[in-house]
Amino acid sequence: MTDLATQPITTLKGVGDKFAQVLAKLHIATVQDLLFHLPLRYQDRTRVTPIAALTPGLDAVIEGEVRAADVVFGRRRSLLVRLQDGSGTLSLRFFHFSAAQKNRFARGVRLRCFGEARRGSAGLELVHPETEILGENSPPAEDTLTPIYPLTEGVSQARLRGLAQQALAMLDSGAVSELLPTELLPQAMRYPLAAALRYLHSPPAGTDLAQLAEGQHPAQQRLALEELLAHHLSLLALRRDTAHLRAPALPGDPALERDFLGRLPFSLTGAQQRVCTEIAEDLASSHPMMRLLQGDVGAGKTLVAAMAALRAVGSGTQVAVMAPTEILAEQHRRNFLGWLDPLGIRVAWLTGSLKAAERRKQLAAIASGEAQLVVGTHALFQADVLFHHLGLVVIDEQHRFGVRQRLELREKGAGEAGSVRVQPHQLIMTATPIPRTLAMSAFADLDCSVIDELPPGRQPINTVAISNERRDEVVERVYNAVTQGRQAYWVCTLIEESETLQAQAAESTADELAAALPNTRVALVHGRLKPDEKERVMTAFKAGEVDLLVATTVIEVGVDVPNASLMIIENPERLGLAQLHQLRGRVGRGSVASHCVLLYGTPLSQGGKARLQALRQHSDGFAIAEEDLRLRGPGEILGTRQTGEVQHRIADLQRDAHLLPQVQRIAAAPGLSEGARQQLIARWLQNKPRFAEA
Known part of the structure; x- marks a missing residue:
């Protein structure tokens, strides 16, 4: 065969x-x-549906006789074809058509059409349906x-x-090979592979569409199990492959770390201390640390990263800290300068907007080792950036980078020591908590640390959703906050990707609010501003010289202004849950009660309602992450969308989480041969690169 x-x-x-x-x-x-x-x-x-039985919003097959076909002129020129069966009449509407197409629809011609029924100006209509002219010998549906x-x-x-x-x-x-021995499969999963493939490519008439849509048919579950197993096996192979890699052991300088902690005006939380200990143990090893650090907005991840950086610097190596935006990179630079400069540690700065002379100066300091810690954006992994001895890479907001970018930065510190490949330790930070089911599957080769405790004094944030029709009340709320000496954010979101359009929307909103709020100091920040201009506005806001900051989502991560206690997010239904949670986390950093107003547009879709409801119900980032995974899928959370890779073809990490224990049991079974393991990986991953190692 x-x-x-x-x-x-x-x-x-x-x-x-x-x-x-x-x-x-x-x-x-x-x-x-x-x-x-x-x-x-x-x-x-x-099934052919009678015209009288059509339901708006649903796809259907209809058959009928053409009664008329006319070109009509409304807001747009269109071809309108009237179709009649024994039960009723409806219209077919075409906006793109030729004379030949119009002539096909002669009066009396019988048509079979497929499309979605919508309400039109003259009853139900199908817009650009698929059509087929029926003859005497036409096949049935x-x-x-x-x-x-x-x-x-x-x-x-x-x-x-x-x-x-x-x-x-x-x-x-x-044949397609049955790679899983029957005895390893649970009884309910013993569905022949060939039969499952036949069924899923050509489900017979009468199949339960809802069951298929939910991925619950036994044929789908059988294949989902095999696909999850292939991904799990690839990660186990990856872990085996990296076992021979080496990294510089970083024992650190205890006196330096004591000096650092002694200068802080607060103590580390218990969770921060626990995570610092986990990281210190990893760094002291000569095996590369691959640790994912999760912590909700404001949990103090940057301080933990600073402790890790001190250990690397105290061991004589350099540290690279990469952030996705210049605003966040600048905030990291300020934090690290404030903490490390008094200890005599030189902090360098590298972004795409540096002038040529300043860039040359920073590159020289990095290459010579004079700069012990380097903060920057994606500019850090460009070809002309050479490190003297890179021992630790810290990547913030990992899901905002394409995975290839993360790999490129890691390669900056890679080298050979005899026959052994050496690479830097890696600490990957995210304030978008990775749901447990996702971490088990996609990050099975990473060690995970969680800061599950907020610093004392953080205020809960009261979140409300208000329709845009009550905009005047929201503006009044901003006025009240400002007159009480508080500061506020007003975030403009736009569905278009264009930064220019986003900037224009933010500018017009800022003008409108300045007119509505006399004696209020309104400033504007968006992605089109030059970095130094952005920095000037943010510095003024932090210093209390601006009352209301109108911004696009550039302020999503990292900006810390304790006096800001009110955030308005306009059109929040356009954003994902994780991004909304990040934005909301910009307030609640001081000692007063803070509020987040979700100013939504109407009508609100079902998905939009679900997202806003989840945000109002949950303040815990992990609960929000689980909901975000359910609503959006894993690609965006993992940072694989930028690579064009689809994570799974049939499996769904949340829906099929119940299969993961079976997957782990089968992967550990001696009855699964090495050859079958390799073939499973090749079949499902098709030799695509695995990106979880980044």
């Missing part, structure tokens, strides 16, 4: 070398790859559900469906 894992995709009819290159973008190189390229969702085209596949440019759904059907036909004479 032919092993379909070895059959090139060009075996299929209609796939030449050129089209094979297009399919390669989808990681499809063999017939087996195509079989494991699973549908995202399904459409039910197996589909007998299986129609799969919708992930695509890339140059591949249509119809073409991919045709290729998938060819691949399924080859399953009759070929």
Whole structure:
């Protein structure tokens, strides 16, 4: 029997070398790859729905006779086709059409259409439906559900469906290997692999669409188990592969650390002390530390990073601290300067906006080792940045960087010592807590530390959601806060990615608020400002010279102004939960009660309502992270979206968390051969790079 894992995709009819290159973008190189390229969702085209029974918002197949086809002129020119069956009449509307297409819809022609029914100006209509002219010998409606596949440019759904059907036909004479011994599978999972693939590419008519959408069909669960197992095995292999790596052992200088702690006006929390001990033990080892430091907004992660940095500097090596934005990098620079300068430790600064002469000066200090700690943005891993002896890399807000960027920074300190590869220790910090299920799977090769205690004196933040129709009340609330000597943020969000449009929206909001709030000192900060201008505004706000700071989401992370006790977030429904939680964390840093107002636009979608409700209910970052994972999926949280990598094809880390103990049991079983392990990884990861090691 032919092993379909070895059959090139060009075996299929209609796939030449050129089209094979297009399919390669989808990681499809063999017939087996195509079989494991699973549908995202399904459409039910197996039943013809009478026009009178159509429900707005749902996809449906209808059949009827054309009664008229006219070009109409409204806000946009469109072709309107009236279709009638025995039960009623509806319109088909096309905004893009040619004369030939109009002529297809002659009066009396019978059509089969598929699309989503919407309410139009003259009753129900389908906008740009798929249409097929029916003749005497036209086949009946589909007998299986129609799969919708992930695509890339140059591949249509119809073409991919045709290729998938060819691949399924080859399953009759070929095979996909059953790599998991039956005895290792739970009873409910003993679903033959070939049968699962057939079912998921062509579910029969009558299949429960809701069960498929929820990923609960036994065929989906069988494949989800295998996919999670492949990812877990790849991480175990990664851990084995890194076991031979070495890092400089950093015992530190206890006198330096005592001096540092003695100068602080407060004591470390119990959680900070515990995490510092975990990190110190790692750094003292000659095996590279790979530690993920999680802590909610304001939990004191930067101070823990400073303790780690002191240990590296006290051992004679350099430290690189990388932050995703210049504002956050600048805040880190100020913190580290304030803490380390009195100890005689030189802090360097490297961002993309440095003038050429200043950049040369900083590069020379880094290369000579004169600079012991370097704070910067992505500029840190550019080719001309050379470190004298890099012992520790600290990456803040890890999910904001593309994973490749993190790998590039780590390589700055890599080298060879005889036959052993040496690399720096890594501390990865995030205020976006990684849900437990995600950490178990995606970060199984990282050690995790959690600062689960806030410093004493942090105030709870009262969060309310108010419709934009009550904007005047919110402006009045800002006025009251300012007259009591408090400061406030007003955050503008825009759905467009363009920084220019975001800046324009923020500017007009700042003008409007300045007019509505006489005698209030209003300032503006956004991504289009030059770094020194941004810094000037933020410094003025921190110094209390600005009452109301209007900003885009550039102030999401790191800015610390204890006197700011009110935050307005405009159109919060456009942001993810984690980002909203980050923004909210800019207030509540002083001794007075703080408030966050979510000023939402109407009407609010179901997803928007769910996010705002979750934010009002939870102040704990971990609870919010679990909800964020459920609403958004793992890609954004892990920082893999920037790489173009899809984390999982059928498994869902939250939905399928109950499978993880089974995955770990199977991975540890001696009955799973080394060959089967390698084939599972190749089948599901298709030799794509694993990024969790970053």
